[in-house]
Structures are given as structure tokens and as C-alpha cells.
Amino acid sequence: MNKLLLIIKREYLAKVRNKSFVVMTFLTPILMVGMFLLVAYLANMNDNDKRTIVVLNESHYFSTDFLSTENTSYVNFKDLSLQQAKDSVMSLEYYGLLHIPNHEDLEKVASTASFYTTDSPNAGVLNTIESIFESRLRAHRLLNMELSAEDFSILEQPFEVHTANFIGEENVKGANIMKAFIGGGFGYLIMMFIIIYGGFVMRSVIEEKTSRIIEVIISSVKPFQLMMGKIIGTSFAGITQFIIWVISASILLTVAVFVFNIDVASLGVTSKVASGSIKEMSSLPVAMDENMILYIKEFVNIPWASLIVFFIVYFILGYLIYSSIYAAIGAAVDNETDTQQFIFPVILPLMLAVYVGFFSVFENPHGPVAVGFSLFPLTSPIVMLMRLPNGIGEGGVPLWQLVTSVFFLIVAFIGIVWLAAKIYRVGILMYGKKPTYKELFKWLRY
Amino acid sequence: MNNILEAKGVSKQFGDHVALKKVSLHIPKNSIYGLLGPNGAGKTTLIRIINQITYPDSGEVLFDGEPLQPSHVATIGYLPEERGLYKSMKVGEQALYLAQLKGLSKSEAKKRLKFWFDKLEIGDWWGKKIQELSKGMAQKIQFIVTVLHEPKLLIFDEPFSGFDPINANIIKEEILELKEKGTSIIFSTHRMESVEELCEYIALIHQSEKILDGKLSDIKKAYKNNIFNVGLEVDNPELILQDLREKFTIKTPDFCNTEKHLDFVVQLPTKETGDFLNYVSSKSNVTQFVETIPSANDIFIRTIEEKNRRNNE
Numbered sequence A: 001m002n003k004l005l006l007i008i009k010r011e012y013l014a015k016v017r018n019k020s021f022v023v024m025t026f027l028t029p030i031l032m033v034g035m036f037l038l039v040a041y042l043a044n045m046n047d048n049d050k051r052t053i054v055v056l057n058e059s060h061y062f063s064t065d066f067l068s069t070e071n072t073s074y075v076n077f078k079d080l081s082l083q084q085a086k087d088s089v090m091s092l093e094y095y096g097l098l099h100i101p102n103h104e105d106l107e108k109v110a111s112t113a114s115f116y117t118t119d120s121p122n123a124g125v126l127n128t129i130e131s132i133f134e135s136r137l138r139a140h141r142l143l144n145m146e147l148s149a150e151d152f153s154i155l156e157q158p159f160e161v162h163t164a165n166f167i168g169e170e171n172v173k174g175a176n177i178m179k180a181f182i183g184g185g186f187g188y189l190i191m192m193f194i195i196i197y198g199g200f201v202m203r204s205v206i207e208e209k210t211s212r213i214i215e216v217i218i219s220s221v222k223p224f225q226l227m228m229g230k231i232i233g234t235s236f237a238g239i240t241q242f243i244i245w246v247i248s249a250s251i252l253l254t255v256a257v258f259v260f261n262i263d264v265a266s267l268g269v270t271s272k273v274a275s276g277s278i279k280e281m282s283s284l285p286v287a288m289d290e291n292m293i294l295y296i297k298e299f300v301n302i303p304w305a306s307l308i309v310f311f312i313v314y315f316i317l318g319y320l321i322y323s324s325i326y327a328a329i330g331a332a333v334d335n336e337t338d339t340q341q342f343i344f345p346v347i348l349p350l351m352l353a354v355y356v357g358f359f360s361v362f363e364n365p366h367g368p369v370a371v372g373f374s375l376f377p378l379t380s381p382i383v384m385l386m387r388l389p390n391g392i393g394e395g396g397v398p399l400w401q402l403v404t405s406v407f408f409l410i411v412a413f414i415g416i417v418w419l420a421a422k423i424y425r426v427g428i429l430m431y432g433k434k435p436t437y438k439e440l441f442k443w444l445r446y
Numbered sequence B: 001m002n003n004i005l006e007a008k009g010v011s012k013q014f015g016d017h018v019a020l021k022k023v024s025l026h027i028p029k030n031s032i033y034g035l036l037g038p039n040g041a042g043k044t045t046l047i048r049i050i051n052q053i054t055y056p057d058s059g060e061v062l063f064d065g066e067p068l069q070p071s072h073v074a075t076i077g078y079l080p081e082e083r084g085l086y087k088s089m090k091v092g093e094q095a096l097y098l099a100q101l102k103g104l105s106k107s108e109a110k111k112r113l114k115f116w117f118d119k120l121e122i123g124d125w126w127g128k129k130i131q132e133l134s135k136g137m138a139q140k141i142q143f144i145v146t147v148l149h150e151p152k153l154l155i156f157d158e159p160f161s162g163f164d165p166i167n168a169n170i171i172k173e174e175i176l177e178l179k180e181k182g183t184s185i186i187f188s189t190h191r192m193e194s195v196e197e198l199c200e201y202i203a204l205i206h207q208s209e210k211i212l213d214g215k216l217s218d219i220k221k222a223y224k225n226n227i228f229n230v231g232l233e234v235d236n237p238e239l240i241l242q243d244l245r246e247k248f249t250i251k252t253p254d255f256c257n258t259e260k261h262l263d264f265v266v267q268l269p270t271k272e273t274g275d276f277l278n279y280v281s282s283k284s285n286v287t288q289f290v291e292t293i294p295s296a297n298d299i300f301i302r303t304i305e306e307k308n309r310r311n312n313e
Helices: A002-017 A019-047 A082-092 A106-112 A123-144 A149-155 A175-210 A214-218 A223-275 A278-301 A304-332 A336-363 A368-375 A380-390 A399-427 A437-443 B043-050 B070-075 B091-101 B106-119 B135-147 B165-180 B192-198 B216-223 B237-247 B274-283 B296-312
Strands: A051-057 A072-077 A096-100 A114-117 B003-014 B017-028 B032-036 B058-063 B076-079 B153-157 B184-188 B201-206 B209-215 B227-233 B249-256 B261-267 B285-291
Touching (some): A002 A175, A019 A223, A175 A278, A175 A304, A175 A336, A214 A223, A214 B076, A304 A399, A380 A399, B032 B192, B070 B076, B091 B106, B135 B153, B165 B184, B165 B192, B184 B192, B192 B296, B201 B216, B209 B216, B216 B296, B237 B249, B274 B285
Parallel strands (some): A051 A072, B076 B153, B153 B184
Antiparallel strands (some): B003 B017, B201 B209, B227 B261, B227 B285
16 A cells, blocks of 8 residues: 555656646646637637628618628618619629619519629628518518518517426526536546546556566566556646646636626627617627526536536546556557557547537437446446436436446446456566557456 | 575466476575576566566465565565666656665665665765666666665576676675675576676576576586596697597697697596596696586586477487
8 A cells, every 4th residue: 555655656746747747737728718819809800800781772672671780781872873883882892782673563673683792692691681581571471461560570579488397497498508518528527537647647657668667666566556556646647737727727717808808898889889789789688687597597406416426436437447448558569659559449439428428418318329328337437427417316317327327337447447457467568569459368368 | 494485386378378387496595596598488487476576377486485475575676687767757766766665664765775875986866867877877776776675585687787897897796795695696697607606506497497407516517527628748749649539539639839738628438537647647748637617608508409409309
């Protein structure tokens, strides 16, 4: 036990003192926040890309239909010929020209209208224009069927189904998605941790092999102790790194968002003023507040205690399973380039878990695929966590599934760590040749 | 118990490959025991079994009279042939770590390390990283780490590889000094001159089997086969050689004309030297008559060739 502690301590210190590890620890949050800022900035740039479309309306319809929005402003030209309008649009470098010719009949007007642009028009812009025509035409046709404009506006009212659970608590439409995202976040965290620090474990094993210190060490301690010490020490280093990342990234992000927000607000206000849609905007916050309360309620209602307990259980077991496989791979090879053929089958179930999780658990947290993957030990640490925010028992994950999943995971943990330790024990003393799967299988019987 | 280590019928198999076949050894206390054999003979497997890195399929190993058990690891020091240290770790920290893994307390390890660093005059390396040291320097550290916990049994696998002659000599002196203090030493090597110099006992392992073991001086006696180096003062070497060739086997005659001196090697049919000596002394003045004792190298090669010949028959 004492020796295990010594190994853990050494592995931890060796990792956290490593220069590239230190650089990564402090650079990553900066890069992450920088990335976030860049994306936000680019998105903002995109929003600000305003288009001006000239409307040459010769008909007596559509005079009030083309209202400027935040991104698109419509400018009306009057008393110009089509050719003159085209020329001036081109010389003013506006986005396009919408020509609505004069006819008695609205249907005729619509069918002869044309949209001129320099390049082929943006799909979004076309959609907007087409939907304006469509809704005007629909109103016109319904009027012909003797429906009044008031009737029409009643018809057009959107509908949103009121959702609640059986106890009568109101819930919001996005709640399931939010829960899946929270669970998915935990699952994703486990996957990232396994891939990053499992890789560290593997490289550290390879380093011991190539520096030829391995035999000196295992003449003092059992190979299993060394492997476990390495895995645990590396995971502590990983947790340290993660904590530094989370803390420094949130500090940086808060600072950045604060700075950034002023920017957004000022930009947002000017564009709103320009588009003249202040009234519409101002009505939004009220609705947001109501929704927000529901979201917060849902958020608080997530069974955090059990979620965190099971996160720790799945995290520890999942990480130990995978990192012992990584350790065995490191032991089997002489250098990192030889690891590729073995790593892919290890990463595959992880990737599968994340993608299947995101698609099937979001869709139906209790469907057969989601259940299957949350029971299978190589994917359960990720998929089960995506399902758990719905709670355990009624409405959530049935207790038997959770128990079975943890049971399978423990069985797999014992089995895989045992197998990996055997491969590790033999592999660390093998030099020179790149092993095949067949050989690894043979090592199990040594 | 007079044996520090006893192996009884130790066998080990890796898949289809037999690494050791019923090997039995007795390694007396306070001796230097040479474990010899060609590459791939099974020496390293045997050493790894003694270090409990691998375990025998059958047979038993007794350490100081007790069956080998994990606690013995602290009383064995092992310098493997494939050796190295953590490249990016500092010398002092690394030595402390390895000493603690062998069960020394931190303060005790520090004290002893200081002693050894002073003894080998490398005190100023404490804060250096291994990658800053030369190979020979790293080997010195490795040697200190192996002996630091004052083991009862030391196992050296090719200890002199990587040392320049001066440092190899320092290490040799240290090994002899450790033996003087009562340590038993197993010495695995191909370098026969160091076997000759250091080992009292040897065992020869070939193709997974022990084919020879015992006290080196006894083995040498057993391997003597009545070959003598002879020096004579003669005027006419051709004549005397002709006479001698009729009765004995003569090899490599060499005549020095200016000194009228004839050298040759003779193979006598029995241990009796009287006939031959009487004969040559009656004909000439004998200046030299020495029995050639086979070197460890000769024994090594002869035994293995014999064994191979028997296997082929």
C-alpha cells in the first residue's frame, strides 16, 4: 500500500512538473475563451451583414408588405423604368432589385414579379421574399373564398401545446433537451477525460519501457501496483488540470463576456433603432422571464445528488477500465507510432457512445437503443449519464436498469483490468517486435 | 543454511517456448556466483524468477532457507541488463524514490545516498537530470541504487557494460568490497575475463538447461587434460621434435634460432609426467614446463560444443 502511494506521488509529480503539461494547463483556457470570443465575434459580424433590397413596385398591391428587418432593409423606388432601376441598383451596389409589375389581378402580379441580383441570391433572402408573396396570396385567396382579413389573422395565429407532467407541474418544451445536454455534458466530460489521460497513461508506460527503467522498478514492486499507481497518479494530475481549467476558464469567460457584452449591447441597440422594431423587441423579455422561471425550475428539479453520485461511480469505473486498456497498449508496443492499430478499437465504443447518445437519448431516453447502450459496460458511463437527469424510477431510468448497468460495469472492470494487467505484465518486458493481436492473446496464458 | 539461494527443479515455459527446464542450483552464502550461458539460454528468466518478476511453472526457489516470498524483494538488489532511469527526473529524487520502493525510509535513504555519492565522488549530481548525464555516469547512479538497501543477495546482469575501463574497475572494487562485507553476489555475464577474476562458483546454462556447475577451481581441475607448455634449449630442434612426435602429440612448435630455444605444447596420454620429463631432460636442458589450466572461456566453449554434439547425435 505504501509503495502504491509512492508510485502515485511520483506519477503525479512527474506529470504536473512536465513542461508541456504546465503549458497546456494554462494555455487551454486562454485558447478556449479566445475561441469562444472569436466565434461570438464572427457570429456578430455575420449578423451585421445588412442587405439592402430595392423594391420597384408598380402595382397597387404589396405597398405595406415589405418591412425592413434587422438584416434586410427594403428601399422603395418609384416612377423609374425597370432599366433605370437596375442601373441605379448596380451603381449603388445594393443587394438586389425586386420588380413587381402592374396588373389588375394579384395572381398575375405575383407570377410576373422578378428578383434581380448580381450573384445568385441567398436562400434565406429568397425564402423571406417568397413567404411574403405566399402569405399575401393566401390572404387574397381566402378573401376570395369570402373570409375577412380578421378571420385570416385568426387563422394565422400560431399554436403551442401546453405541456405538463402527471403531477401537474408545468414543464417547458426545451426541458428534455436541456436535461439531455446536462447529462451529455457529463458523458462528454468522461469521454474527454478518458481519451486525454488514458493517452497520458499509455505514453508514460511507453516512456518507462524505452528508458529501460521498468525492470528496475518491477524488481521492487508488483507490475499491477505500478500500473494502478500510474493510472491513479495520472488521474489526479488530470483532475488538477481540469479544476484549473474550469476555474480559470470561468474567470476568463466572465471577464471576456463582460467586456464583450458592452459591445453587443451597443451594437444591438443601434441596429434595433435602425430597423425600427423596438416595440417588437421590448415585448420579448417578459415572455423570456416566464420561460426562464420554468427552465430554472426544471434545472433545480434535476436529481443533482444522484446524478453526481453516479457521475463519480461511472467516471471512476469507466476511467479505470479504459486507462488500464491504454496501459496494456503502452506495454505491448515500443513506441507511440505502433499504438494506432490498438487505439482505434478502444476509441470506437467511446465515440459510438457519444454519438448514439446524442441522437437516440435526445430522441427517446428510454428507447431500446438508449437502454442497450446504457447497459453495455464500455458505453454505459457515457450513455447512462445522459439518461440520468430524468431521475431514477418513475419517469426516469428504471432502478433495475441502473443496478444492472452498474453491475455489468463492475464485472467488466474486474475482468478488463485483470486481462490488461496480464498483458501489461508480459508486455513491459518485451522489446523489439511489434505485437499482433494473436500474440497479445498468447501473452494472457504466460 | 549455507546457501543464500537454492533452486530446485525450476521450469518455466512461455507459450510453446521452454525457457527453463528443471534447473537446480545452490548458491553459497558470501560468494560470487557466475551465471553463464549463451544469449537466450534462460539466464534472464532465472534471474527474473529470483526477483519474483515472473513465477516458475514448477519447482521451488528457497531464499536463505525459506520459500521465496514478496518480502524478500527488500533483501535482493538487482541490476538488470536492460537498465535505465527516468530521463527527466532529477538524480537525487530518483534515487530516493527507488530506495523507498525497496523499503528504506526517506531519511535513511538520504543518509546512505549521501555516503555513496561522496564515495563515488558524484555529490554534485544530486540536482541534475539523468538526460544531462553521460551513459557511464547514469550507470554509476544505477549501481548505487542497486546496492543502497544493503541487500543480502545482489544480482548483476552484465554489470560492466557501458562503463569505461576506469569506472569498470571502480565498480569491480566496489563489488569485491561488498562481498567482503558478507553479501552474496550472482553475476551474469558473457565476459569471461571478469568471471575468471571474480567468480568462485559458476553455473553454465545452455538451451534452458543447466549443463555444468560447481566451484570454478574444481571445474578447472576437472577440465585439465594433461596439456603442458614446454621450453627447451636445443641445437637441433628437428631431430628432437621428430623423436618426440613418435611418442607424444606435439602442437605449435616454435624455434628461436638466436637463442637456440624451442617452445611447444605437448599433450600427454596420462597425468604421469615422469616419462616425458626424463626423456626430454636427457636430450636437452628444460627451461619451462607448465601445465595449461583451461580458461573459463575454454570451458564455456568446450562444454557447449560437446552438448551440441551430443544433441545432434
